[in-house]
Amino acid sequence: MTHDELIAAISILYPNAVHGRDFYVAHMVEPQTNVQLSSAFIAQWTIDGVPEPSLPELMQAVAPHVNTAKATVCARDVRWERNARLDQSDSFLTRAVEAEDAAKVTALKAYRKALRDLPLQSGFPFDVDWPELPAEA
Template sequence: MITHDELIFCLQQKYPNLAHGVDFWVGQEMSRDSGEQLAPARIIAWHVEGQPTDEDVASLVEQYGEAATAHVLGQRAREERDRRLEQADAMFYKAMDSGDTSKAQQVGKYRQALREVPDQPGFPTDFSWPSIPGALSDQASSNAVETETRTAGT
């Protein structure tokens, strides 16, 4: 089932000069209780000439659907990577403030590994998050539950 962001990606492949939220709107039916998507995303409004037909949209989804899925997964993974980098920054500053250069170096390596996540073969569908170095796990444990909760759907 095509999502909101995937449909926007597909439409922008054919209409690169149009902006979602200005020239057109895309929406999808969602469950009020669970927040789950109930139906495929669709065009809600089109404010320029040449609105694509349902058949045109289906053709775009067929042509660009896989790329759209990869694009959205990549965006989500990069957002999660950025959250992890923020946590790593806090660990780095804590290590530096305490004068522990060994921990600071470990965090630096961890941060570099996070920056390289998008370069892994298989990204964004099949990749591994770098492990937090063992010596830093005490600093990261308070943030781990929150991060895992936020990434459960990624």
């Protein structure tokens, strides 16, 4: 399980718990590449009145939520990429508006709408059909 998936799963199990305040999650990484070498684990647990679960207890409790956690992390990553592409297209749209190039404006507006509509795709977040940046841009 990845670092972010474990955080998401713990957040499902303990909705009022905040990573970085109530608990910390960590995992071993390869120093040169930062590739994750181990499953994530709880590095620190300070949730008042809630004893830290053992790893087997945690894995059993988290198991029903793994798919939801994976989807949460994947959706977050897709949205980050989508937002980066929206940010990138801002300058293209501004230049097209300033140049009064109606064809470019129309194409870029359609592209940006397609980006904003990504979460509505049936395969979201695991199977996303990314729109192409218009060639005119």
